[in-house]
Amino acid sequence: MPRPQLLYDEQQLVARAQRGDTRAFERLYRHYAPAIFAQVLVPMLGHRADAQDCLRDTFIAAHGALKSFSWTKAGIWPWLKTTAKNKARDLLRASGRRQRLRGAYLEYLESVVGPDAETVQKGLFRADLREQIDARFEEINPRYARVLRLRLLEDRSREECAELLDVKLGALDVLMYRAVRAFRKAWEQYAANAPEFPSSHSNKAANP
Numbered sequence: 001m002p003r004p005q006l007l008y009d010e011q012q013l014v015a016r017a018q019r020g021d022t023r024a025f026e027r028l029y030r031h032y033a034p035a036i037f038a039q040v041l042v043p044m045l046g047h048r049a050d051a052q053d054c055l056r057d058t059f060i061a062a063h064g065a066l067k068s069f070s071w072t073k074a075g076i077w078p079w080l081k082t083t084a085k086n087k088a089r090d091l092l093r094a095s096g097r098r099q100r101l102r103g104a105y106l107e108y109l110e111s112v113v114g115p116d117a118e119t120v121q122k123g124l125f126r127a128d129l130r131e132q133i134d135a136r137f138e139e140i141n142p143r144y145a146r147v148l149r150l151r152l153l154e155d156r157s158r159e160e161c162a163e164l165l166d167v168k169l170g171a172l173d174v175l176m177y178r179a180v181r182a183f184r185k186a187w188e189q190y191a192a193n194a195p196e197f198p199s200s201h202s203n204k205a206a207n208p
Helices: 010-018 022-045 048-068 077-113 117-137 142-153 158-165 169-193 200-206
Strands: none
Touching: 010 022, 010 048, 022 048, 022 077, 022 169, 048 077, 048 169, 117 142, 117 169, 142 158, 142 169, 158 169
16 A cells, blocks of 8 residues: 655645644644554554554654654655554553563462452452542543543544534544543552452461
């Protein structure tokens, strides 16, 4: 699949976006996002949902770093493509760490509750997750909580979320990025202070 063609006024759009023109950045996004998604992220990640998340992160990062971009005849595509590849590699590394941590946790859980550890974990997770999510939403900026509820829990489209929140799509992506960061911080603080799962020693003591 060939790379997207340069926009006829791409250099001017980039210059305007570097000065903070959100409409110019949105035009760049609309033109290049489909190709970044289909040509870079889906092939690298192999999962459309992960690719969609990474696409958002790519353009949030590009928006933040745009002032450092220097125009060349190739346009902004190679720079966006490199940014997307870096974000995809970050996600792949993070996914590997999550899988290793999950394996270690299940190994520990099996030592406590036996071979049905994963079933037990899933049951506890389903019963407690929504309650804890709602509790964390109460701890962050209400606007952040609302965008997360709309986009993730209610699975509304970006366009619908932007309309409900009365923001442009580019501003919605920035808001979503900040909301995810705020939620992650609240969740990590909660996890750090949550009661530990009973150890195998205490379990045996309680059940001689």
